[in-house]
Amino acid sequence: MPKTSARLLALLSLLQARRDWPGALLAERLEVSARTVRRDVDRLRELGYPIATAKGPDGGYRLGAGADLPPLLFDDEQAVALAVALRTVTGGGIEEAAARALTTVRQVMPSRLRHRVDALHVTAVSRPGPPVDPSALATLSAAVHAREVLRFDYLDSPRRAEPHHLVTRGGRWYLVAWDLDRADWRTFRVDRLTPRIPTGPRFIPREVPGGDVAAFVADRFSGKDECRGEVILDLPASVVSTYAGDGVVEELGPSRCRLVLGAWSWVGLAASIGRFDAEIEVVGPAELRDAFARLARRYAAAAGG
Numbered sequence: 155m156p157k158t159s160a161r162l163l164a165l166l167s168l169l170q171a172r173r174d175w176p177g178a179l180l181a182e183r184l185e186v187s188a189r190t191v192r193r194d195v196d197r198l199r200e201l202g203y204p205i206a207t208a209k210g211p212d213g214g215y216r217l218g219a220g221a222d223l224p225p226l227l228f229d230d231e232q233a234v235a236l237a238v239a240l241r242t243v244t245g246g247g248i249e250e251a252a253a254r255a256l257t258t259v260r261q262v263m264p265s266r267l268r269h270r271v272d273a274l275h276v277t278a279v280s281r282p283g284p285p286v287d288p289s290a291l292a293t294l295s296a297a298v299h300a301r302e303v304l305r306f307d308y309l310d311s312p313r314r315a316e317p318h319h320l321v322t323r324g325g326r327w328y329l330v331a332w333d334l335d336r337a338d339w340r341t342f343r344v345d346r347l348t349p350r351i352p353t354g355p356r357f358i359p360r361e362v363p364g365g366d367v368a369a370f371v372a373d374r375f376s377g378k379d380e381c382r383g384e385v386i387l388d389l390p391a392s393v394v395s396t397y398a399g400d401g402v403v404e405e406l407g408p409s410r411c412r413l414v415l416g417a418w419s420w421v422g423l424a425a426s427i428g429r430f431d432a433e434i435e436v437v438g439p440a441e442l443r444d445a446f447a448r449l450a451r452r453y454a455a456a457a458g459g
Contacts, residue, residue: 158197161184161186161190162194162197162198164184165180165191165194165195165198166198166203166217168180168183168184169203169205169215169216169217170217174208174214174215174216175214175215175216176214177191177192177213177214177215180215191215195207195215203217204217204218205217206218230267233259233267234267236259237256237259237260237263240253240255240256240259251288285345286327286344286345290344290347290348290349291320291327291344293349294317294320294329294344294347295320297317297349297353298317298318298320300353300356301316301356301357301358301359302317302353302354302355302356302357303315303316303334303353303354303355303356303357304316304329304331304349304354305349305350305354306342306347306349306350307350308342308346308347308348309346313333313335313342314333314334314335315329315332315333315334315340315342316331316332316334316357316359316360317329317330317331318330318331318332318359318360318367319362319367320344321367321368321371323371326343326344326345327343327344327345328341328342328343328344328371329341329342329344329347330362330370332360339362339363339374341371341374381416381417381418381419381420381422381423381441381442382414382416382423383414383415383420383423383427383436383437383438383439383441384412384413384414384436384437384438384442385412385413385415385427385434385437385442386406386410386411386412386413386434386435386437387410387411387412387413387427387430387432387433387435388409388410388432388433389410389411389430389432390405390408390409390410391403391404391405391406394411394413394430397429397430398413398415399415401413401414401415401416402414402415413427415427419445420441420442420445421448421449423442423445424442424445424446424448424449425449428446428449
């Protein structure tokens with residue numbers, strides 16, 4: 155590679171590594187003069203990279219965002235990590251776009267990296283969720299970033315909310331927002347949401363209860379389980395925890411554990427626990443024990459028929 159081209163790539167890599175670079179520091183890192191740095195910056199601008207110049211006694215440069223996507227530069231580890239991330243995308247309705255992006259990235263990889271990526275066989279086993287319009291994700295993400303009130307239709311009902319976080323859980327996308335009409339925090343499924351344009355005024359961000367959005371979302375979902383019960387299973391805790399979802403598993407011995415789980419109904423909870431092929435001891439409540447009895451009668455009738 156010609157020396158100038160190699161220096162341009164090194165300069166671009168440095169500009170991508172941090173927000174602001176003093177000109178003198180760039181010259182020192184590249185072992186060239188400040189004049190050469192200025193010429194190289196101009197060459198990168200001609201290639202489409204939006205590099206801003208900072209005024210002041212030290213001067214400096216910043217790589218910004220432009221109207222078009224210029225060529226990108228990744229080091230070896232970044233390129234492999236990007237390919238693995240694209241290959242393991244499941245759910246959310248963006249699998250096809252991720253596959254196209256992976257093909258694009260792979261085509262421009264040097265052969266040594268392409269072989270590394272091709273040799274890495276990854277199977278994503280996450281449960282795919284309902285498809286989501288990528289443009290809706292972009293709209294919601296922009297509203298979260300800009301702190302703008304969002305107007306949207308949710309299950310055919312008009313809503314107004316202050317969007318704070320866009321999260322993914324169990325193969326589904328959710329918007330964590332402060333519902334203006336109900337004056338409370340809500341989680342909205344993105345696949346059931348249709349944004350309205352334009353967005354509303356800017357708002358002052360609030361802190362989610364507890365300060366941790368991941369813990370808040372997990373707590374909200376456990377709260378949706380109106381029926382929660384406790385059982386003891388004759389299975390190792392390591393086996394049960396793999397399939398328990400949001401349930402709490404406590405080891406009681408090498409082949410025995412306690413499971414606390416929730417569901418939308420008592421019969422649904424009993425059926426969910428029954429999928430474990432093991433002896434079951436119901437600790438409580440009585441509603442769960444009654445649900446098992448109803449299922450027992452129903453299954454016995456089905457077997458007899």
